Amino acid sequence: MTNIRDIAKMAGVSVTTVSRVINNHPYVSEEKVSAVKAAIKKFNYHRNINAVHLSKGKTHLIGVVVPFSNHPYFGLLIEGIANAALDHNYKLVLIQTNYEETKEMEALRMLEDKQIDALIICSRICPWDVIESYSVYGPIILCEDSRNNKISSTFIDHYKTFTMALDYLYQKGHQQIGYTIGRQTGTNSSQRDAAYKDFLISNALCFEPNYIFTNRFDVEDGVNVAEHLLDMKNRPTALLVTSDQVAAGILTGCRENGLAVPDDLAIMSFDNQPISRVMHITTLEIPFFEVGKKLFQQALNGKEAAHEEVQVRLIERKTV
Amino acid sequence: MTNIRDIAKMAGVSVTTVSRVINNHPYVSEEKVSAVKAAIKKFNYHRNINAVHLSKGKTHLIGVVVPFSNHPYFGLLIEGIANAALDHNYKLVLIQTNYEETKEMEALRMLEDKQIDALIICSRICPWDVIESYSVYGPIILCEDSRNNKISSTFIDHYKTFTMALDYLYQKGHQQIGYTIGRQTGTNSSQRDAAYKDFLISNALCFEPNYIFTNRFDVEDGVNVAEHLLDMKNRPTALLVTSDQVAAGILTGCRENGLAVPDDLAIMSFDNQPISRVMHITTLEIPFFEVGKKLFQQALNGKEAAHEEVQVRLIERKTV
DNA sequence: GCTTGCTCTGAAACGCGTTTCATACCATAC
DNA sequence: GTATGGTATGAAACGCGTTTCAGAGCAAGC
Known part of the structure; x- marks a missing residue:
């Protein structure tokens, strides 16, 4: 050579x-x-690009941590980041963790080793203090509300959003509202949980533990929710669903089992993925491209912790 | 430091x-x-990992070229590759091309520059000779039948598979069979096209150009197909659909417009994604994890061109 | 006539881990 | 008693591009 x-x-x-x-x-x-x-x-x-990297101490590589790659939520997020990266001539290193802490640590170590210039964590398992301790090595950006921490973030205020959605359903006459969620841990989930409980209290409604469906990620999980619903005596009249995929599953399950939507069950979902358009699901649009762009921008600028809030938009269709 | x-x-x-x-x-x-x-x-x-890379001439990085990241087909493929990579302590560099040739060239150049040890191209735009000319710099693996070329591949024989599917529909009594496809160019598409035409000829059936729907990638494209169908005088009685997403859209569109599936229209799809399970779509399962694993394995072993065929499996549900 | 400042060029230092080669010691093997 | 081979260690070369520093030449400014 x-x-x-x-x-x-x-x-x-x-x-x-x-x-x-x-x-x-x-x-x-x-x-x-x-x-x-x-x-x-x-x-x-x-x-030899590796000599360039060694000499410059930079790689033009940005790490992106996701639990799964095949989930539409993360797929869209990746797409948003990837498009921003394209424009700036950066490449993405995809680190799929399957929510294993060791894999997330590996990503942090890549930052420490200077294999990547910055790290975007789309969903986190490591505790705050661990992540903070690695932020001396380069910009770390999170995709959750981190205003209480020293880490940058592009986030949706899920407390605010959930409250808004619940109020909307309440105004439509619903008093028995449940929700489905992915994993229970994490900032986003606890913000939602807090919003839900505060909503119940301020409207003097009872807490029904079986109105909450956890570990729902996928269409099939949604079908499963619908099947659960059928067996319930005191069914919720509305469901807040944190993913269009799950909502599509619930809707399909309801239809197959003669549960009318929205009359027997109103469904309000999140994301505004193509499937929600096709199935006319009322949803809260997350502007993934904007999120991806901001995440990348923050990764690029680095230095001081910054927080970018992104607004969701209600898209009224036919399931509420 | x-x-x-x-x-x-x-x-x-x-x-x-x-x-x-x-x-x-x-x-x-x-x-x-x-x-x-x-x-x-x-x-x-x-x-300093970059010094290691320089010294060793290897990066433990494998490039993965996809046109989009948010499409379930590629999402699943990435997931399969990512899981194999995890086991071998390799990381993936995601190169999203949006089917722009310059972006694909960049990926090839990364291989040339030794920034990645191997390159997996999930869907290609560059011509064969260009790709071949870069294969001196490291293993390049394709996800299409490349038995005629000097590049390694893990592939599905789409001629065989399409023929099988068409025969199956024919045996079920269908004589007016159409198909939907993503882009028209590419090995996979032309294999399918050839299979379709050969099928027509060997069964003495007429070629109906408007039985072929191109550029169908997404659920919404599927809905669009269903709407098209409504306007047709001489409608196909069965459709071979190259993606579950599109099939889900067609199914939804049919239901909304009173077209009975499978009685008015039989649908046979590809992939076996969760949505097809939920919507009971008859589909040809692509074993994405196996494909991902083999792609990665080939990337790792490199050297001589090898070809791994992967079999699809018919999953009979309720749309045929 | 002298200063300032831009254009152009190259030697040498820098970033840093791996690997080869040479060497030395000690213990079996014959 | 000598050959053989494993254990242990370090100097130096190697992979290679970037950047700093020093200096030369030339033109415009005062």
Whole structure:
């Protein structure tokens, strides 16, 4: 393999000059530029990018931590980040954790080792203090409300959003409202839980533990919720569903079992994925591209912790 | 930042010995091992991974080219590859092309620059000869039948599969069979097209150009197909659909418009994604995890071109 | 006529871990 | 008693591009 010194020799210039030509530095005479370019072409020279990385201490690589890649929520988030990265000539290193803490630690260690310039964590398992301790090595951006912490974030205020959605359902006459959620831990979930409980209290409603369906991620989980509903004596009249996929499953399950939507059960969902459009599901739109863009922007700028709130938008369709 | 030489000095050993300790080389005495480990701990030393990459000429990074990240097909493929990568301590660099040739070229150039050890292309736009010309720089693996080329692949024989599916529909009494497909170009599509045309000929059926729906990727495209169908005088009685998402859309569209499935229209789909299970769509299962695993395996082994065929499996449900 | 400041160039230092090669010691093997 | 081979260790070379620093040449400004 030819290296920069070979090219310098061939072109009759110094290594510095070759480097300048490669990096479009202005102060190189035309003749040397063409001599270097000719040599590069002749020997099909390509700089060893790892040497560049070592020398510059940067890799133009940004780590993206997701629990799964095949879930539409994360797929869309990745797509949003990927598109922002494209524009800035950055590449993404995908770190799929399956929610295993060791994998998340590996991602943090990649930041420490300077294998990535920044780290975007779309969903976290590690505790705050661990993540904070790694933030000295480079920007870490989270996708959850971290205003109480020293880590940057692009987030949706799920307390506010959930409250808004619950109020909306309440105004439509619903008093028996339940919700489905993915995992129970995590900032987003606890914000939602808090909003739910506060809503019940301020409207003097009873807490029904079996109105809450946890670990619902997928269409099939949604069908399962619908089947559960059938067996309930005192069924909720409305459900807040934290993913369009789950909502689509519930809707399908209801239809198959003769439960009318929205008359027997109102469904309000999250995300506004294509499936919700097709199935006319009322949903709260998350602007994934905007989120992805902001996450990337923060990863790029780094330095001080910043917090970007993103607003959701209610899209009224036919399930409420 | 402390480097390996600092640690060597602190521990009173040579740089080589430090390197040996880090890499668990056997020939180091216990006392030196502990001295080095102590120094590493004391100074919180972490080796600069970019120096390792430069020195070794490897990055433990594998590039994965996809047109989109948010499509369930690619999401599942990525998930399969990511899981295989996890087991082997490799990381994935996600290169989203949006089917732009320049982006795919960038991925090839990353291989040339040694930024990635291998490249998996899930869907390709560049012509064969271009891809072949880059295969000298490292393993390139494709996700399409490349038995005619010098590039490795894990693939599904779409000619065989399509033929099988068409025969199945024919045996069920269908003579007016159409199909939907994503993009028209590409090996997979032309194999399918060839299978379709051969099927028509060998069964003495007429070619109806408007039985073919191109550029159908998503649920919404599926709904659109259903709406198209309504306007047709001489409607197909069965449709082969190359994605569960599209099939779900068609099914939804049919139901909304009073077209009975399978009586008015039979639907046979591909992938066996969760949505097809929930909606009881008859589909041809693609074993994504197996595909992902094999793709990764080939990327790892590299060297000579190899071809791995993967079989699909018919899953009979309620749409045929 | 002298200062300032831009253009152009290259030697040398820098970023840093791995690997080869040489060497030395000690213990079996014959 | 000598050859053989494993254990243990370090100096130096290697992978390679970027950047700093120093200096030369030339033109515009006062």
